Amino acid sequence: MGNKDLLLGIDIGTTGTKCSVYDFSGNKVASAYREYPMLHPRENWTEQEPLQWWKAVQRNLKEIFQNQGIENTRIAVVGISSTNAIVFVDKEGTPLYNAISLHDQRSGEQVKWLKENIGEEVVRRSAKNRIANGSFCLPNIRWMIENRPDIVKKSYKVLVPCGYLIQKLTGEFSINRSRMSLTLMSNIYTGQWETEIVKKTGLPLRLLPKPYHSTDIVGGVTKKAAQLTGLLPGTPVTAGVIDTVAATIGAGAVQKGDFALTIGSSGRLCCISSQPFQDQRLLNIYGAFPGQYIGVQSTNNAGVSLRWFRDVFGKAVADEAAAAGKDLYTYLNIEAAKALVGAGGTIWLPYLAGEQSPIWNPEARGVFFNIGLGTNYSSFVRAVLEGVAFSQRDCLDVVLSNSLKPDIIPLGGGAANSPLWCQIFADVLNIPVSSLTSNETETLGDIIIAAQAVGIKEIPLDFGKKLAKTGCVFHPIAEHAAVYDKQFKKYKELYKTLKPLF
Template sequence: MDLLLGIDVGTTGCKASLFDIEGRLISSGYREYKIISPHVGWAEEDPEEWWLKVAEAIRECVGKAKINANRIAGVAISCTNGLVAVDKEGKPLINAIMQIDNRCLQEVSWVKDTIGEDEVFAVTGNRIAAGTFSAPNILWIKNNLPEVFKNTSKFLVPTGFMVYKLTGEFSMDYTRASTTLLFDIRDRQWSTDLCSKMEIPMDKLPDCYPSDVIIGKVKKEAAEMTDLMEGIPVAVGLMDTAAAAIGMGAIGVHDPFLIIGTVSRLSIGLKESIFDKRFLNVCYTSETPWMAMAPTNGGGISLKWFRDTFGEMETLTADNMGLSPYQLFDLKASRINAGSDGLIYLPYIAGERSPIWDSYAKGVFFGISPSHKKAHFIKAIMEGVAFATKHNLEILEKELGIQVKEIKIGGGGALSPLWIEIMAQILGKTIVKPRIVETETLGSAFTAGKAVGIFSKYNEVKKMVQIQSEFKPKGEVTNLYDKYFQLYKTLYSHLKEDYQHLQSIL
């Protein structure tokens, strides 16, 4: 057995990739699915659709590799953030509530008023916020769908649901448990005190484990759907950001990395459990205990929204040329001046997390003039996500004293050389791109390898990571972008109350 299977369940698509034990990519399969938004501010997905799409992606991956599935030594899954309520048979009772969902604002206020943000932060290392954390969504189900709450056997995250589908075992890993607001991030166990005060029965929460523990084996029914061999070991799994970090070798303390996925995340490993409320703080590995994450909700989803809404021509043209529409976007936007000729984008189409944590925020294009063409909007989106990233980097460096020289980059957005170049110029840092940018699946595969004993330390992944290219900032362009960045921050401060006013009208 000389192959490892890494699976990533993202917000808008899933990927399954086979790697050999040297980290070389053998084959991949990918499938997309849609976010369901029945009401303004809601974001749901169908967990059963995840399973069907993941099974298809695995079959495609194994088929492309033309290998005997008995060569696969282990499987691990990484995932986006969401809440899945299942019955005793593991059947979802409602659609999954996703991380960019903002329906539970009343429950957030209740937790703040009843328990207090300081008490929750002291235990969990995190602030109280909508969507991002499971507890307020659990309380929303309890308050609005009491029968669903009563019939829920376990509240899972996407990884836990997929692991159940493969193995029949309920579980949650430490990295994802960290995003529930019910988990003691230092002692690595459910907080009986917080569960009691929120009146969430602990038997509705699955047992928690490190990511690299084998929780079960591929069962017969799953093997038939996926073309995997029955009995392949399956690890507990991990959050997508942690998997991506492992996959690009960013596993040390103060080793920064940036993932441009559906949600963009600037993250850094921590040795001490000293947390900042403006970031999302989670357990990481046995070697680097914690990770601080600064998520930008409207990362890759901003460009995908633009593609789906205004990019029909590019999509059709790209299909005929055998290209991605994003490649055509790059070509068009590359001709536009830095700063998009005064067009600024606030990437708050799904609210925002770090550092402003404003569920009411909405996306904005500022400075539109008759001279602006479609290409300006494309480039402004890329720049807006970079400005949001710089907003968080500024806190890391100026307020927390963590000096950053270079940043590793991954995720689907890292397939765009233009976007990486924009990041380098706006952040004023060297951006390092690994050979494999879809690092979630590589990190998951490595976690599977560690779980089955092929690897002994996470540090071993560094020998697998090959640097493909570096992007360095240019002083004069960075100086121009600094002026736009100051305006970017000012725009939000001017609009903050208007966002709340808009919410009251909707």
């Protein structure tokens, strides 16, 4: 590869975009992150402004190239992952409407329409997934057809965040097969569009972008994109991948039976298989590599729960955090550590924007339960951390009914930065948890996929396993696990009791 000895991973997240540069040993040598808001123009609506993704990438890369001493000539290839959203664009790739995010719940009526007019079994046969809003694009696409036919008519393509950014970088319109599998408009086995489903939905076939494998190179960075980002013109860009798949690969889960847990804005518990799972409570995704399928339990409100708590109640301790020289997230962890295991009996249902796995209920909402006179700030914070862990145990129970119990679960994402949260996960799941040395598993997965695309031998597809072995392992503490077993039963009963009230 000559002097091209670095790889760039870009992850477009729900709440921010990260760009990280790695060497061929997997060391992160430069990184930049930029946060942006989720937009809520109406109740139950969640949108994002795609231009903010592109601006975040530009600013991050300028920071890396201008302030962190990285030479653009050294970047061998760019790998990209992204959150779930749909965006309608014109021939120049300019958005004609805000991106509709996975947290958006507007398309309940369209879910009913799709079930009645196309049929869940028809979709399930090809996509191996249910019809639901949130994770799947089809209901939101149908919403656009019904409510904004003017936008649909003017559009050139419908893209996902990966595809939008790749178009900005290369000028090419594309979609990767992993993200395709969550549109409900493709066949998970063949990787081709199911044109009959698309036609029945009312979407013009001309709006469908060209499918690619994640390890395909879509194109090179254009001169215009090079001027805006600092990348070298012609730098190859891969077709991208779902952030969940990137994180799973970054955590070292690539072989059949491997598990990975990622707690970022959303939570994803993944198990690798050679065939799609048949259990309808699981999402099925085509992997980044041929013949690889990933069964996913995806929760919307993992890291989002802690961010919501920080934004709404963080002001109460902001001065104390500043005086201690700590950022708010770090200080919230310090507070949570002061509370008893089980948060003194306080339970948090983390369903702030409805929930996907395993309850599949867009009407569910967040609840603090069992607040008493002895409940203090620390109890609330700990309850949030524990509630997210309970939601993952709920997911794990489904996965374990379809697979063998893992010996250890690698944990990546922002939660891996918190030893307290890692221990809570180990205790609640009652399985050892390994916090990854490189817990930024999305961008690591991006560069592992990108390395396969251009044949960088130093980085094999199971490269994440090598890095996962050096992580810190948290073993379940028996007394804690016993407390959480009782709390988890209450957590399950609490949702069951409240379900009719949401």
